[in-house]
Amino acid sequence: QQPVQSPQAVILREGEDAVINCSSSKALYSVHWYRQKHGEAPVFLMILLKGGEQKGHDKISASFNEKKQQSSLYLTASQLSYSGTYFCGTVTTDSWGKLQFGAGTQVVVTP
């Protein structure tokens, strides 16, 4: 079962922050975040494993709350290059090897 992402879309001005949430109804083994720009392939951002860790990639970071089966992606001081569709992908503990993607969150950063 695919994870649920929110919001569906967000519009930011350069320099503003945003949070994208991802939640699963099943116990998670890992959470993956990808960004896809229009007409291009998804690009890997980061992966979070069981253990509640937080990771960062430039000014983009993510957290993983294993107990709540949720992850959040934080876009800090957004840049124009952050525009794109962000997908969270989850691997549940009963479905090893199968990465299921959420519906995506479209992010538009304006000057």
Add this chain to the structure above:
Amino acid sequence: DTAVSQTPKYLVTQMGNDKSIKCEQNLGHDTMYWYKQDSKKFLKIMFSYNNKELIINETVPNRFSPKSPDKAHLNLHINSLELGDSAVYFCASSPGASHYEQYFGPGTRLTVT
């Protein structure tokens, strides 16, 4: 050097035809995947191979048949194409399954008329 490549990039064909999409990765990865992205951008896994063995086979019509001749290649053959098969098909690879990053190919836009 392209890490994950797919051919062709665009494919326009008529209903009922049979077509193939090829994928190659030069990253030395063990696991390869096929994903379908529909017009609403929903990205859904179709198949996964690990060291040439099929490990994931989602509920996909049996008109779709993947083939992995070796670890670096994963092809997708589609028989009797239907209008609903129109989508972008992405190939991806990763060092292993589940907790490794996946590298996606550029995609093949399939249009069935």
